Every structure is written in C-alpha cells, then in structure tokens.
Amino acid sequence: MTIITSFRIYPNFYQGFEYTWDVNTTLADPFPWKFVVEQSYTPYDKFEPITPVLTNVYRYLETKRRMVSKDNVLHFRLKMTTPAGTYYSDMIDP
Numbered sequence: 001m002t003i004i005t006s007f008r009i010y011p012n013f014y015q016g017f018e019y020t021w022d023v024n025t026t027l028a029d030p031f032p033w034k035f036v037v038e039q040s041y042t043p044y045d046k047f048e049p050i051t052p053v054l055t056n057v058y059r060y061l062e063t064k065r066r067m068v069s070k071d072n073v074l075h076f077r078l079k080m081t082t083p084a085g086t087y088y089s090d091m092i093d094p
Helices: none
Strands: 004-010 018-023 034-040 059-061 075-082 085-088
Touching: 004 075, 018 075
Parallel strands: none
Antiparallel strands: 004 018, 018 059, 034 075, 075 085
C-alpha cells in the first residue's frame, strides 16, 4: 500500500515554495502524524530537513524566497512519522 499518495511542489522563487501532500485514506496508524519536507542536491546524497516538524497538516508554505541556480536541480521527498512507523514519499523535483 502506498502511504503518501501524492506530494506536490509549487515553485515560487519570489515568496518561497509551497508543498502539499495527501495520505492514503485507508491508513490506520494512530495520530499524531508528523511530516518533514527533505531536500537533497542529488538523488544519491543524504536528504536534509528543510521544514519544521509539521503535525497533522498537509500543506507548508515557505516564508522566505529561494535563491537557486538554474543549473542546480534539487530533489525533494516527504518524510512521515507516526507512532507505528516511518514512511517516505517518492522523490520529486520541481
């Protein structure tokens, strides 16, 4: 079963990126559900958290603008932690 059914990024270099996600409606893990957006410069490097821990929410909007080289591709994933386990979304790039 896919736990994180979608993870989307809406790039806005002026205001910051917006991240939204959905969780499978059949997931029976107990609350709280905690989410962290993670970023890496390559798909093979370590992913670093770029958001605070977000509890029981499905959207995050960055509060500062991003300065990113046009040649630099960033990779993102969502980490979800519940009392029953840890799950990751598929990796995406905006």
